[in-house]
Amino acid sequence: MSDQNNGDGKKTLSIKGGAGTVKQSFSHGRTKSVVVETKRRKVAIPKPGSTAAKVANAQGAVAQNLSDAEFDRRKKALEAALANEADRAAKEQEEAQARERERERLRAEKDAEARAAEEAEAERLEAERKAEAEAAKAAKIAKTKKVAAEPDPVADAPLGDKPVRSRDKAPTDSAPAAKRTDRDEDKRNTRAKTEDNRRRSGKLTITQALGDQGNRQRSMAAMKRRQERDKRKMTGSGEREKVSRDVQVPDAITVQELANRMAERAAAVVKALMTNGIMATQNQSIDHETATLIVEEFGHRVVRVSDSQVEDIIVATPDDDEAAQVPRPPVVTIMGHVDHGKTSLLDAIRKTTVATGEAGGITQHIGAYQVETESGAVLTFLDTPGHAAFTSMRSRGAQVTDIVVLVVAADDSVMPQTIEAIQHAKAAKVPLIVAINKCDKPDADPNRVRTALLQHEIVVEKMSGDVQDVELSAKTGKGIDNLLEAIALQSELLELTANPARPAAGAVIEAKLDVGRGPVATVLVQYGTLRKGDIFVVGEQWGRVRALIDDQGDRVDEAGPSVPVEVLGLNGTPEAGDTLNVVPDEARAREIAEYRAGVSKDKRAAAGAATTLDQLLAQAKANENVIELPVLVKADVQGSAEAITQALEKIGNEEVRVRVLLSGVGAVTESDVTLASASNAPIIGFNVRANSQARESANQKGVEIRYYSIIYDLVDDIKLAASGMLTPEIKETFVGNAEIKEVFKITGAGKIAGCIVTDGYARRHAGVRLLRDNVVIHEGKLKTLKRFKDEVKEVPSGQECGMAFENYEDIRVGDVIEIFTTQEIERSLA
Structure with a gap:
């Protein structure tokens, strides 16, 4: 076994040196023989009698026991299975080849479509390039013709003075221009191919999604300016003419x-x-x-x-057209002190019993009535309250009236509200008629009334003056006819007329929020005719006349001059004293109302902005020690709410005052209870009640709701509540003096002053002051008072005693002890 090179630089092992020896060949002809250990494979032979031997013998026996038919059958089944496996493999291979061919076909179709698109785009670009070249060529030819037609100053100049022409350099510049054209064409083709490749890749940009294709669209204004420039160029007008507007x-x-x-x-x-x-x-x-x-x-x-010109549509003055003027009924205002019989006199004239239905027997609203006398004359009466709180109501009544009837009781003579009514009448510059009432009483003295009026520059006819006076009795009806005759005479002297054909204008006498009818305003028509369906504006509110109700409670279709009616159809509750004006359309009415509301808001903001930071700090410091009683006021009509607010704001002094958080008309609502709960304030309901949701909320939040129907009861209760917030007055009473003769220091008890009572007496539970050189250095109470060894309550003058102060021991011989008692006295507002 040796290590041989197989041609690719790798080494192998080969056996050459015999069993157990391995010869390794290295580079540079080096070899090395290594002896290795060789092992034979172990073959497991089952032992005779073991389980494996038994199984092998059984299998061999089964194979030997198979018949030739069974063997052939099994062999054929094996061959069939092998054949089926071969057929399945061949079928799968054919399907794979078919799928591959289909993919190749689709890929070829896509490539063909892409090539066709590229060729079409190239043809389009080529056509555009040719068209641009032809257009440039045509423009160049036209320019050449134009230049040829014009005289050439260069050609006419002397030979030495001829400048170099720009077209003489054209042949030299043509080659760079051609190169630039080719580069631009290549860039366009490259850009087009890039766009096509991006399109084929499936990527979508924002520009492509918006369909802009990279070309910025011009705005409409730019297009219009370009059209104007082209038009000026075609007409040859140059700059357009400046229009002064x-x-x-x-x-x-x-x-x-x-x-x-x-x-x-x-x-x-x-x-x-x-x-x-x-x-x-x-x-x-x-x-x-x-x-x-x-x-x-x-x-x-x-x-x-100016924004205020939106009100130019309103004509606040009567028309000067004499032909359109017709006589109108006089407006008579009944004024005077409280309980002098104003409403009773009006009841006697109208033959009604309004006075018996008034709460507390006093009038707290302005009533407007129209009366027809036995002679057929029509008179319009305004009944004003006489209570001191209703100054604003009396002032409004005097401003809208033609004649003032001053009611003075013969047994009571001139009173404060009588003087105030005289002042209102003088300020309004209206004639005065004195009605001396209650002449049926035994102690009545009309001459005393006439004499008292002289102090206020009212001289009656019986005292050679020009003021009419009538003695009457509203209870028996005596003298009422004479009063009506005096009113008719004064009306004839005034020659009262009005134009009923002009747009209506009137004064709001009273306003309220009715539960079933919504905002309702009592209006005295002064000019024109107010009809059902008219669109009007009143103060910061506007509306359309939905219904007109006269003083008898009947619905009418129109109201002429000097006719008092209740107007329904307002979008909000106006202020008493506002002027009602009819306008042409709803848009104008809404515009005027919004303008007035904005002006009012700006005034309030300006009033708040006018206060500097120093002023705010000074005001906060001044009010630091002032205790406030917050209240919420809800009344049945606007005039009563205004009168109550004015009366409550007058209650108080430098220590306590009443602050009205909210004043409005209508029933007490849940939002009012929420505001009162947040401010810890009671709610005052004047002739109104709280709805069920407000009552439940008030019970849950512990808000007090008080109901009143008489204004002076309301004012008295609030004044009493404000008085309870005043700090009590401390009254000090001198008891006696004592002088310290000796000071003893006792363990466990501290310093004890041995004193002699020099004046009055010493009391155990009284207050004491320690004076040293007539300067108060301590004020407190006695801890102990002893006579010898016994604790006593009092020590009379001239006797000796021992005293100890609570929490104070700086006492010296010669100091004087002043003994006094204090008493708290409750204070009340005047």
């Missing part, structure tokens, strides 16, 4: 909107702003002055326009 510039406008109104590019406007030192993008707003400067710089004319 009238540009409306409001108080604030965005740069983009200004560019649109001037028909200029936004980029040009931004550039003009940057030139003037203003950095603004096209979405930012600029003020009116800046916009005016830019408009004038572009050569346009500025037209000033």
Whole structure:
């Protein structure tokens, strides 16, 4: 066995030296003989009698016992199995060959299609190249003809002065141009092949998905500008003529909107702003002055326009057309002090009993009624509250009225609200009629009323003045006819007229939120005629008249001048005192309402922004020691909510005050309870109730809801609650004085002062002050008071005692002890 080289550089072992010897051949002719150990294969022969021997003998016996027929049958079965196996293998091989041929065929078809596509693309590119070459050739020919037609200044010049022509260099430049053309063509072909290969590879780019194929599309604006340039070139007009436009510039406008109104590019406007030192993008707003400067710089004319011009459609003054004016009923307002009989007088005129249905016997709303007298004259009456809290209601009543009837009780004479009503009438510049009521009482004295009115510059006719006065009794009806005659006479002197054909305008007397009807406004029509279906705007609200209800509760189709009606169809509850105006369409009404709401919001924001940080800190410091009582107010009508808010805000002093978190109309809702719970505030319901969800929520959150129907009961309760938040007044009472004669130090008890009571008496549970050189150095209570060894409650003047202070031992001989008692006294708001 030796190591031989088989021709590929590898070594093998071969046996040459006999058994047990191996000869190895190395490079450079070196050999080596190695003795190896050889082993014979062990053959296992079963022992006689073993299990393996028995099995082998049995198999041999079976083979010997087979018959020739059985042997042939088994042999044939074996041959058939071998033949079937060979047929199956051949069939599988044929199927594999068929699949391979099919794959080759499909691959050839794909290659053929790819070659055809490449050839088509190459033909298309070749056609495009030829077309471009022909177009360039035609353009060159046309240019040559044009140049030939024009006079040649070079040819006409002297020989020595002829410049070198550019076309003389054309033959030298043609070769590089041809090379560039060939390179461009090769690049296009390469790009086309690359695109085809990418398409065949199945890869899809974003550009291919969008169908752009790498070519950037031009915008519509660019296309329009190109069309305009081409048109100018064809017409030969050159630069287009500058158009000067009238540009409306409001108080604030965005740069983009200004560019649109001037028909200029936004980029040009931004550039003009940057030139003037203003950095603004096209979405930012600029003020009116800046916009005016830019408009004038572009050569346009500025037209000033304000947002408030949206209200120009509203005509708030009566028409001056005398032919269209017709007489209208006078508007009479009943004013006076509380309980002087205003509503009772109106009931006697209307023959109704409104006063008996009022809560507490006082009027808390403005009532509007229309009465027809026995003579056929129609009068419109407004009944105003006399309580001190309803100042705003009386002021609104005087502003919308033509005649004021001042009711004064003959037994009570002139009172504070009577004086206030006189002031409202003077401010509104309306005539006054004095009705001296309750003349049927035994202690009535009308002359005392007339004399008291002189102090307020009201001189009645019986005292040689020009103010009418009527003595009457609303209870018995005496003198009511005289009052109606006085009103009719004053109305004739005023010559009241109105134009019923113009768009309606009126004043909101009262507003409320009805559960079944929604927002309802009581409107006194002043001009025009309000009809069902009219679109109107009132304050920050707008709507369409859904229904009109008169003072008798009947539905009417229209309401003329001086007619009070309830208007349904508002989208929200307006403020009492707002003006109702009819507008042409719904869009205009919505625009005006949104403008007014925006102005109101800006005013509130400006009021908050006007407060500087120092002012806020000063205000917070000033209110640091002020205790606030937060409340929520929900009333049946807007006027009552306003009056309650004004009355509650007047309650308080420098220590405590009432803060109204929310004031509104309508029932108490669950959101009101949530706000009250978060603010730890009670809810006040004035002639309204809480719905079921609000009641359940209030019970769960522990929110107190109080209901009232009389305003002065409400004010008194809130005033009492605010008074309970005041710190009590401490009243101090002097008891006595004692002087320290000796100081004893006792173990376990501390320092004990040996004193003599010099004035009054010493009391065990009283307060004490320690005075040294008439300066208070300690104030507290006594720990012990002893007379000799006994603990006593009091020590009279002139006797000696021992005293010890609680938590204080800095006592000296000669110090004075002042004994006093304190008492807490509850305070109340005036």
